[in-house]
Amino acid sequence: MTVQRKATKAKSCGFCFMKKNYPREYNSWSAMIARCYNPKHKKYQYYGGRGITVCIRWREEFFNFLDDMGKRPEGMTLD
Numbered sequence: 001m002t003v004q005r006k007a008t009k010a011k012s013c014g015f016c017f018m019k020k021n022y023p024r025e026y027n028s029w030s031a032m033i034a035r036c037y038n039p040k041h042k043k044y045q046y047y048g049g050r051g052i053t054v055c056i057r058w059r060e061e062f063f064n065f066l067d068d069m070g071k072r073p074e075g076m077t078l079d
Contacts, residue, residue, distance in 0.1 A: 036054050
């Protein structure tokens with residue numbers, strides 16, 4: 001699945017676009033990053049604290065994650 005990003009003249013932040021158009025997927029992605037890289041995250045000890053990491057391609061760009069994983073099926077999680 002390749003995500004179509006619409007070019008517009010309006011200046012809006014990418015975060016706003018992602019939260020509006022892909023809220024479930026963006027929340028999954030951002031939580032995954034936090035669990036693996038934020039020592040203050042409540043579940044860091046189970047992920048980043050154990051050496052679990054996210055590939056550079058996904059870590060650097062939400063749309064790479066979305067292109068590879070696709071839309072999140074209802075009732076499914078990354079874990």
